[in-house]
Amino acid sequence: MGRQGTATGEEALARALGEHADRFSARFGNGAAPRTFFAPGRVNLMGAHLDYNGGPVMPTAIDRGTFLALRRTGDGCVRLATTHEDTVAEWSGERLPSERTGTWVDYPLGVLRELQASFGGPFGVEILYGGNLPIAAGLSSSASICVGTAWALDAIHELALDRLELARVALRAERGFVGVQCGIMDPYAIGLARRGHLLMLDCKDESFEHVPLDSGAYVIAIADTGVRRELAQSEFNRRVDECRRAYEGLGPHADGATCLRDVPRTVLEAHGHELDPPVRRRATHVVSEVERTLRARAALLAGDVPGFGARMFEAQDSLRDAYEVSVPELDCLVDAGRDCEAVLGARLTGAGFGGCAVFLLRAGGEAALEEAVRTRFVERFDREPEVAFFGADAGPREV
Ligand code: GLA
Numbered sequence: 001m002g003r004q005g006t007a008t009g010e011e012a013l014a015r016a017l018g019e020h021a022d023r024f025s026a027r028f029g030n031g032a033a034p035r036t037f038f039a040p041g042r043v044n045l046m047g048a049h050l051d052y053n054g055g056p057v058m059p060t061a062i063d064r065g066t067f068l069a070l071r072r073t074g075d076g077c078v079r080l081a082t083t084h085e086d087t088v089a090e091w092s093g094e095r096l097p098s099e100r101t102g103t104w105v106d107y108p109l110g111v112l113r114e115l116q117a118s119f120g121g122p123f124g125v126e127i128l129y130g131g132n133l134p135i136a137a138g139l140s141s142s143a144s145i146c147v148g149t150a151w152a153l154d155a156i157h158e159l160a161l162d163r164l165e166l167a168r169v170a171l172r173a174e175r176g177f178v179g180v181q182c183g184i185m186d187p188y189a190i191g192l193a194r195r196g197h198l199l200m201l202d203c204k205d206e207s208f209e210h211v212p213l214d215s216g217a218y219v220i221a222i223a224d225t226g227v228r229r230e231l232a233q234s235e236f237n238r239r240v241d242e243c244r245r246a247y248e249g250l251g252p253h254a255d256g257a258t259c260l261r262d263v264p265r266t267v268l269e270a271h272g273h274e275l276d277p278p279v280r281r282r283a284t285h286v287v288s289e290v291e292r293t294l295r296a297r298a299a300l301l302a303g304d305v306p307g308f309g310a311r312m313f314e315a316q317d318s319l320r321d322a323y324e325v326s327v328p329e330l331d332c333l334v335d336a337g338r339d340c341e342a343v344l345g346a347r348l349t350g351a352g353f354g355g356c357a358v359f360l361l362r363a364g365g366e367a368a369l370e371e372a373v374r375t376r377f378v379e380r381f382d383r384e385p386e387v388a389f390f391g392a393d394a395g396p397r398e399v
Contacts, residue, residue: 024069039148040065041139051183054204054259061193073124083130093122110173138350143186146170167191193395215391225329227354246283285322309345316347325352333357
């Protein structure tokens with residue numbers, strides 16, 4: 001598995017997208033050559049479950065993501081296909097469905113509908129999707145599709161939207177047409193990514209900065225539990241609701257608070273006992289994760305990468321005990337990281353309930369991490385977790 005940020009990584013990506021363009025022609029027929037785009041997935045290193053509480057988050061894009069090949073159609077039709085299936089979904093650009101289909105096409109359809117509503121249309125286009133991002137693994141394949149689609153349509157239809165506007169289009173598509181009440185982190189993490197940096201995003205006022213992470217000295221790894229997140233949707237919504245209740249209980253005691261992120265520890269300590277025990281645990285996670293994330297940012301800016309990593313381990317403890325979104329497979333992977341000298345920090349990434357653990361390690365420690373994670377996971381669960389290594393990737397781009 002390649003490291004992004006190297007010439008080899010970009011060359012391999014260019015080759016993969018060249019092959020993707022060939023598959024496009026096989027599916028849609030010869031004619032104008034398609035343009036090809038890449039949109040990364042993301043991992044979140046700090047700020048777990050803070051985006052919908054208005055808190056700070058620190059994600060980064062990774063060098064696995066969505067491949068898009070596309071061209072404008074002369075007949076005004078929209079045709080969408082994926083390398084995972086043989087079928088092509090087709091509509092007149094003037095009559096896109098107004099009801100969800102319940103399949104993957106809802107993501108690009110949502111983006112097309114958003115762009116049409118805001119910028120006119122009908123935007124006739126043929127798109128073939130593919131890529132190398134595991135689905136439902138907590139790496140944000142859905143935001144990768146949505147941001148990539150917005151980015152590519154903007155390019156071929158010359159809409160001239162900026163990165164922030166494109167991330168917002170993707171977010172509105174997911175929240176609106178697709179109907180997921182997600183926070184802002186994922187599309188912003190992908191749309192605003194910068195190579196070799198983590199994004200520090202304040203989800204309350206949407207301000208952001210890029211914090212460098214020396215990709216020669218440090219490596220990001222993920223290990224996939226292989227557990228797909230069946231509970232994710234219902235339990236995720238339950239957490240959102242519990243946080244709403246926590247804010248209703250604590251917010252009135254915190255001067256000027258407009259979201260749970262604004263509630264200070266002193267208010268939690270004075271009034272936490274008034275909340276239902278699970279709601280109190282969720283608030284405990286949020287209040288402490290806000291503090292940890294701000295400390296992690298300060299550590300990184302001061303060049304203290306081990307200090308940043310230590311906050312990741314603490315975040316996992318809180319996600320396991322207070323937010324209750326971990327599973328034994330994720331705990332096992334993170335514990336393997338704790339015992340591995342090269343690993344500075346590890347925690348679950350994404351919503352939890354399965355999916356991937358993310359590790360921050362010293363370059364050169366890759367083999368030791370793989371060995372540690374494999375040995376422990378196989379011993380406990382009798383199967384091997386997939387491990388992959390990354391640097392912090394650049395955002396969506398034409399390749
Ligand atoms: C999911 C959501 C994100 C965020 C994370 C938890 O990935 O899509 O918006 O809430 O969970 O940090």
